[in-house]
Amino acid sequence: MNCLPALLTMAIKIIFKLKSGNFLITLKLNLKDNNMLKQHPLLPLFQKFITICKTGKRLKKNGTHIKLQTIVNYGHCQKLLIDFTAKKENELIIYEVRGNNKREHSMLKKYWSNFYRQFTDYINKKTAMIIIPVKILK
Numbered sequence: 005m006n007c008l009p010a011l012l013t014m015a016i017k018i019i020f021k022l023k024s025g026n027f028l029i030t031l032k033l034n035l036k037d038n039n040m041l042k043q044h045p046l047l048p049l050f051q052k053f054i055t056i057c058k059t060g061k062r063l064k065k066n067g068t069h070i071k072l073q074t075i076v077n078y079g080h081c082q083k084l085l086i087d088f089t090a091k092k093e094n095e096l097i098i099y100e101v102r103g104n105n106k107r108e109h110s111m112l113k114k115y116w117s118n119f120y121r122q123f124t125d126y127i128n129k130k131t132a133m134i135i136i137p138v139k140i141l142k
Contacts, residue, residue, distance in 0.1 A: 041108060046096035047085060054078050088126050 056062045057070050057078065064070060089096055096119070099112055 041112075042100040042102065044098045044100060046098050047082070047089070049098060050078075050082050050085065054082065084127060084130075085123075087130075088123055091126065092122070 053062075054075060057075050060069050062070060085096065099115075101108065101112070
């Protein structure tokens with residue numbers, strides 16, 4: 005008998021209890037043999053996206069190149085994501101869904117809604133720290 009998946013499941017439950025992160029609960033789904041979710045780290049894919057935009061391989065719908073300011077905005081967004089992941093000590097993951105499972109769909113929807121809420125709160129707190137001293141100077 006292969007008891008390795010059971011041991012890994014138990015270890016992940018222990019890790020989840022020790023570290024109360026929202027992202028560790030999704031690791032339990034990847035222990036299934038017929039895995040319907042495949043994980044991809046977000047930050048390397050985002051860097052590849054920016055590189056493709058810079059080189060001109062990615063174009064607008066009308067066939068023109070993407071403006072430099074848009075690529076700079078992508079870079080600033082990437083910097084915010086890196087700072088956010090460093091602060092939260094969690095890796096951002098994109099899931100490749102292979103199938104039509106309602107439970108996995110609801111789990112991913114919850115994952116991304118939690119990420120969106122946490123990331124927007126992080127950005128709002130960061131901009132509030134910048135705006136408040138400027139208002140005091142006026």
